[in-house]
Amino acid sequence: MTKKILFFSFILCLTVSVFFGAEDEAAYMAIKGARIIPVVGEDIPDGTILIKGSRIEALGKDIPIPPGTKIVDASGLYAYPGMIDGYCYLGLSEIVSIAATNDYRETGRINPQVRATEALRPDSMHIPIARSNGITAALVAPSGGLIAGQSGLIRLTGWTPEEMVIKKSVTMQIEFPGLPGAGFRRERAPREDASKLVTELQDMLNKARYYQKTREAAKKNLLLPYPEFDDKLEFLIPVVSGELPVMISVQAEKDILAAIQFVREQKLKAIFYGVSQGWKVASEIKAADIPVVFGSLNDMPPSWEDGYDAIFRNPSVLQKAGVKIAFSSRSAVSAKDLPYHAAKAVAFGLDKREALKAVTISPAHIFGVSDTMGSLEKGKLANIVLADGDLLELRTNIRKVYIEGKETDLSNRFTELLDKYKSREEKEK
Amino acid sequence: MNKTLAAFILGIIVTALPCFSDGGNLLVKNGTILTVTKGSLPKGDLLIIGGVIKDIGENLKAPEGVRVIDASGKFVIPGIIDAHTHIALSGTNETGDVITAEVNMRDVIQAEDLAIFTALTGGVTMAHTMHGSANPIGGRDITLKMKWGRPAEELIVPQAYQTLKFALGENPKQASRQVFGGAPQRYPATRMGVNAIIRAEMLAAKNYMLQWERYLKDTKGKNPPKTLAPPRRDLRLEALAELLRGNLVARVHSYRADESLKFIDLSKEFGFKIVCFEHIPEAFKITRELRTEGIGTSVFVDSWAYKVEAAEGIASSAAYCTKNGVLVSINSDGGERMRRLFNDAGKTLKYGGLTEDEALKLISINPAIQLGVAKTAGSLEVGKDGDVAIFNEHPLSAYARCEMTIIEGDVYFDRAQYLKEREEAAKQAEEAKKPGGGQ
Numbered sequence: 007m008t009k010k011i012l013f014f015s016f017i018l019c020l021t022v023s024v025f026f027g028a029e030d031e032a033a034y035m036a037i038k039g040a041r042i043i044p045v046v047g048e049d050i051p052d053g054t055i056l057i058k059g060s061r062i063e064a065l066g067k068d069i070p071i072p073p074g075t076k077i078v079d080a081s082g083l084y085a086y087p088g089m090i091d092g093y094c095y096l097g098l099s100e101i102v103s104i105a106a107t108n109d110y111r112e113t114g115r116i117n118p119q120v121r122a123t124e125a126l127r128p129d130s131m132h133i134p135i136a137r138s139n140g141i142t143a144a145l146v147a148p149s150g151g152l153i154a155g156q157s158g159l160i161r162l163t164g165w166t167p168e169e170m171v172i173k174k175s176v177t178m179q180i181e182f183p184g185l186p187g188a189g190f191r192r193e194r195a196p197r198e199d200a201s202k203l204v205t206e207l208q209d210m211l212n213k214a215r216y217y218q219k220t221r222e223a224a225k226k227n228l229l230l231p232y233p234e235f236d237d238k239l240e241f242l243i244p245v246v247s248g249e250l251p252v253m254i255s256v257q258a259e260k261d262i263l264a265a266i267q268f269v270r271e272q273k274l275k276a277i278f279y280g281v282s283q284g285w286k287v288a289s290e291i292k293a294a295d296i297p298v299v300f301g302s303l304n305d306m307p308p309s310w311e312d313g314y315d316a317i318f319r320n321p322s323v324l325q326k327a328g329v330k331i332a333f334s335s336r337s338a339v340s341a342k343d344l345p346y347h348a349a350k351a352v353a354f355g356l357d358k359r360e361a362l363k364a365v366t367i368s369p370a371h372i373f374g375v376s377d378t379m380g381s382l383e384k385g386k387l388a389n390i391v392l393a394d395g396d397l398l399e400l401r402t403n404i405r406k407v408y409i410e411g412k413e414t415d416l417s418n419r420f421t422e423l424l425d426k427y428k429s430r431e432e433k434e435k
Numbered sequence: 436m437n438k439t440l441a442a443f444i445l446g447i448i449v450t451a452l453p454c455f456s457d458g459g460n461l462l463v464k465n466g467t468i469l470t471v472t473k474g475s476l477p478k479g480d481l482l483i484i485g486g487v488i489k490d491i492g493e494n495l496k497a498p499e500g501v502r503v504i505d506a507s508g509k510f511v512i513p514g515i516i517d518a519h520t521h522i523a524l525s526g527t528n529e530t531g532d533v534i535t536a537e538v539n540m541r542d543v544i545q546a547e548d549l550a551i552f553t554a555l556t557g558g559v560t561m562a563h564t565m566h567g568s569a570n571p572i573g574g575r576d577i578t579l580k581m582k583w584g585r586p587a588e589e590l591i592v593p594q595a596y597q598t599l600k601f602a603l604g605e606n607p608k609q610a611s612r613q614v615f616g617g618a619p620q621r622y623p624a625t626r627m628g629v630n631a632i633i634r635a636e637m638l639a640a641k642n643y644m645l646q647w648e649r650y651l652k653d654t655k656g657k658n659p660p661k662t663l664a665p666p667r668r669d670l671r672l673e674a675l676a677e678l679l680r681g682n683l684v685a686r687v688h689s690y691r692a693d694e695s696l697k698f699i700d701l702s703k704e705f706g707f708k709i710v711c712f713e714h715i716p717e718a719f720k721i722t723r724e725l726r727t728e729g730i731g732t733s734v735f736v737d738s739w740a741y742k743v744e745a746a747e748g749i750a751s752s753a754a755y756c757t758k759n760g761v762l763v764s765i766n767s768d769g770g771e772r773m774r775r776l777f778n779d780a781g782k783t784l785k786y787g788g789l790t791e792d793e794a795l796k797l798i799s800i801n802p803a804i805q806l807g808v809a810k811t812a813g814s815l816e817v818g819k820d821g822d823v824a825i826f827n828e829h830p831l832s833a834y835a836r837c838e839m840t841i842i843e844g845d846v847y848f849d850r851a852q853y854l855k856e857r858e859e860a861a862k863q864a865e866e867a868k869k870p871g872g873g874q
Contacts, residue, residue: 102741103611132740306771310549313857314556314774339740346778349833358834400781400833420749420786427720431759 034058035411036071039081040392044382045366055085057388060410064384083405086362086397087382088142088389090369091344092299092334093253093279096133096144097126097160097170099338111150115203116210118241122146123158123174126167134418136341137162140391140404143172144341145299145334145373147179147253152203153210154179156241157253159373161389163409176373177253177277178245180207182265184258204268211272214242251275253299257308259283266294277372279334282308285320288327297330297372302337303347315354321364322355331360332369349398361398387411459486459821459844462497466506466825471513471795472814481511483821486843491815504846509838510829512795513814514560514822515776518733518802519686519713519766521564522550522773523579523590528567533607533621534636536599536674538574540566544587550770551583555848557774558824558837561592562767563806566600568688568713571607571629572636573600575674576686578806580822581840583847596710596807599678602688603629603698605744626694630701637705640675647676684708686733690744692717699728711805713766716748722759731762731805735772736779737786753797754787764802774837781831794831 035057042050042065056064056071071077100107109125123146136144147157156175164170183203217239224230244250256265257280269276278284278298282305284291291298300321307316325331333348335341348361356364370380378387388411395402407414461483468479468491480495481488497503521527525543529535554562561580566573578595605611607629609621623629646666653659677683685702689695689712702709711731712718716739718725718732725732732753739748757763765780767773780798783789789797803813811820821844828835840848 100740101743101746104743304771304775306553314553314853340737346833350775350778353827353834353836398833400778400831401784403785420751423747423749424719424751424755427722428755430720431722 034063034072034075035078036075037078037080037085037390037392039079040083040085042085042382043362043397045087045362046381046383053085055382055388055390057390057408057411060387060412062382062384062386062388065382078406080392080406083392083394084397085382086140086391086393087366087380087386088391088407088409089140089344089365089397090332090373090380091136091141091144091341091365092332092369092372093147093157093301094136094144094335094341095338096136096146096162096341097128097130097338098122098146098148100127100130100132102339110146110148112148112155115151115206116153116238117148117151117155118153118178118245119237120148120155121158121174122148122155123160123167123171126158126160126170128164128166128170130338131419132338132341133162134415135420136335136344137407137409137414138404138416138418139342139345140393140397140407141341141344142389142391142407142409143375143379145176145369147177149179149255150181152181152183152207153242154181156250159375161409163412163414172375173373175244175250177251178242180252180254182254182256182261182268183207185261185264204264207268208272210238210242211246211274214239214246218243218246245274246272248273248275251277253277253279255279257282259286262287263290266290266296269294269296281324282317282320283312284329285316285323288324288329291324292328297332297368298324299332299334299369299372300347300351301334302340302343303333303350304343318350318354321348321351321361322357325356325360325364330368330372331364332372333364345398346400349400352398358398365398457502457845460484460498460501461821461841461844461846462495462501462503463506463511463823463825463841464495464503466509466511467829468511468815469791469795469830470815471792471799473816479511481815481821481823483823483841483844486821486845488815488817488819488821490817504825504839506825508827510826510835511815512558512824512826512830513799513819514812514824514840514842515558515798516764516802516806516808516813517554517559517562517767517773517776517798518711518764518805519565519768520554520562520770520773521567521768522554522562522770523548523564528569529574530569533570533623533632534572534671535566535570535574536572536636536672536678537670538566540564540575540577541591544577544579544590546585546587546590550773551581552848553770554581554773555583555840556837556850558777558826558830558840559773560822560824560840560842560847561803561806561808561812562773563595563598563686563802565598565686568600568602568606569609571602571623571633572675573602575599575683578808580842581847582842592806592808594808594811597677597683598686598710599674599683600686600688601633601698603694604688604690605742606688611742626697629694630697633698633701634704636672636675637679637701640672640679641705643669643672644676644679678707679705681708684710686711686713688713689715690717690742690748692720696721696724699724699730711764714745714768716745716752718761718763719749719752719755720747722756722761725756726760731764731801732756733764733766733802733805735768736765736782738772749786750782751787754783754789754793757783757789757793757797758787762801762804763797764805765797766802777826777830777835777837778833781833781835784831791829791831 037055042053098110148155157177159173160170183200220233224232335344352361367380370376390408392406463481468476482490525545529538565576576598578592579590711733737750776798780794783794800813803809823841825839826835
């Protein structure tokens with residue numbers, strides 16, 4: 007329904023703009039001369055991307071360009087799809103140690119009713135920094151407790167939360183309790199409580215099912231009482247009905263196995279987050295068909311027996327086992343570093359192409375938006391990054407970032423402060 | 436079980452270290468050699484004899500019995516130096532008091548800290564490991580080589596500067612400390628208090644020096660009074676007196692530009708030497724003063740906004756300061772970041788546009804100068820220590836991985852060897868699990 011409305015308003019806009027012959031938005035733009043890395047399919051050396059409005063109209067080596075098209079010369083540059091951060095706090099956190107600036111951790115254990123996108127601060131100083139490094143979309147997610155709340159997908163541009171939010175509810179975040187004897191150094195909850203917490207989680211989901219059933223039944227049969235409203239269970243209904251995937255934060259081998267069982271028993275649509283010891287149970291994760299979003303690779307090994315490089319080689323092992331993988335910054339202050347986590351995994355065995363996918367098309371697949379983003383393809387949104395080199399390389403400069411066909415501002419807090427104090431040196435010279 | 440296995444693997448790593456067989460003699464062949472200070476050789480050799488670099492060039496021959504390491508397709512750089520970390524210590528902050536100049540990190544070296552091994556896996560060969568930042572005047576720091584498996588005394592780099600840690604700003608004023616109702620907050624709780632307490636302590640140290648000078652003069656006099664007694668020996672003031680005499684130099688944890696400038700004033704008031712401001716995210720605001728005073732900075736490349744005083748720490752500061760004549764090094768502050776200092780250096784190519792050599796200097800010769808060891812470390816030059824790191828790709832690439840770390844001609848980390856031993860250990864552990872195995 008909304009899609010239809012959107013479509014018709016789009017047509018209307020188009021007609022209006024054609025009629026009045028002035029509107030720039032729906033006009034054509036062509037990025038010419040870049041080496042195009044579409045991520046899906048072969049690279050196109052010296053290709054052209056034709057953009058109409060917010061979408062890619064065509065791309066290839068020789069494609070006809072309509073007269074009056076705005077031409078962007080990108081010779082010598084590389085064109086990539088914008089990157090997607092698989093889990094971050096962009097817009098939810100400004101200064102780590104100052105609680106007043108942090109909005110990603112609600113109090114209490116069970117918070118399915120909260121949505122990260124409703125705390126989003128479009129003016130966060132971290133967003134333009136991430137964007138200027140080629141990141142155009144991000145999953146912003148709450149954390150902490152047992153059920154942390156709902157994540158949402160945002161585009162890294164816009165004046166208001168509304169302008170930024172692509173999907174207000176993408177996953178329900180669950181922090182899987184660390185089981186006793188799982189042998190993992192980061193314990194989220196007291197070990198003795200962990201089994202109880204898993205039971206609590208199961209109970210919540212079962213209650214949600216019962217809540218849904220009794221309500222459905224009451225709708226059909228007027229003789230049955232309507233259940234009392236419950237704000238927690240209400241928001242677990244999409245989870246138990248399989249509409250809303252859960253993103254389960256889980257690290258240790260034993261916990262991962264327990265989480266797989268939990269997902270199976272509860273018949274959930276699941277994504278795993280973290281999975282530091284995933285390499286030990288790669289085939290089990292693959293068999294369960296659960297995609298994985300990694301946390302920051304700037305971390306020590308989960309246990310010394312795993313070896314110094316366990317965190318670094320983990321993505322490669324899982325990808326080779328056939329698991330769909332994506333990277334994340336799990337951060338606001340260093341969200342710009344997303345590509346470097348992927349590159350670090352390459353240094354320890356991950357194929358370069360697969361690494362690139364894991365920051366573009368794979369997160370798009372995992373979050374159910376691969377029809378509109380994650381690669382450079384005809385019909386997809388024009389989220390395009392023009393770089394002077396390999397997107398995952400430290401030395402690469404990002405020259406232009408387009409989000410849905412619009413060029414974005416690459417200035418940010420770093421450049422503003424530098425410019426300000428540059429003038430001090432210059433005055434003195 | 437886990438502990439036993441850990442000890443088992445650890446045992447293998449330690450005992451199987453190939454380092455002691457080479458006797459400090461090695462020939463690294465056919466690598467791309469980045470000397471950092473004397474240009475690069477696209478395909479060159481590096482000869483280390485007796486722990487010291489003997490020759491760098493093409494087609495060098497290995498003297499008889501000297502192990503040859505094939506570095507074809509690899510990048511050979513000076514061992515990475517970390518000018519500020521806190522590893523290999525069994526304590527970091529003496530929080531029992533506010534001024535603790537008498538404590539010495541030399542007393543708490545923990546040579547078996549696994550962080551030494553992980554530092555090696557990131558190509559680090561030397562580190563300045565320091566007292567923490569809880570106190571306005573902390574303690575003495577120590578410079579160590581990452582000689583994993585060797586006793587503590589062998590790790591110490593004796594020629595390095597003797598340094599004393601100071602701390603300004605949020606940490607010493609305990610900004611993040613929860614003060615409960617009725618409980619007194621520790622003095623100092625403001626930046627003015629931090630400066631005041633340091634000044635008071637310096638004045639006390641000066642007074643202490645005068646007392647001793649008077650006493651020593653009196654004892655040497657013709658008719659020393661019979662009642663002449665030495666002043667009470669105060670190890671805390673003794674350390675500060677050493678600073679005022681120039682035998683110790685100051686390393687100053689600071690964040691804001693203004694607090695750093697005020698500390699420069701203090702150093703002038705008392706005439707002691709500041710080698711480095713630590714972290715100093717706002718260094719780019721005061722490049723003129725740093726340049727004029729000849730004070731270096733030892734910084735994170737782009738960690739920022741973790742607290743208010745770090746909220747203006749821009750990623751291009753390291754490069755900008757370098758270009759404006761400040762001696763900059765990139766530090767880790769801890770074991771995790773320590774193994775990716777080469778990645779951090781790589782970021783300065785993009786944020787600030789340094790050249791490859793300039794970027795590599797931030798983790799090699801610059802920290803060496805700041806630690807006072809540039810004569811023996813920090814670059815690949817004939818006559819310097821054979822401290823070397825070998826990478827699979829250019830070390831400033833995001834795809835780089837450290838393959839080998841060498842200290843004074845001995846191999847302390849060899850990834851290929853490590854993988855072989857890990858495989859072997861896993862096999863043995865498998866065997867031990869079988870019934871009747873592992874006895």
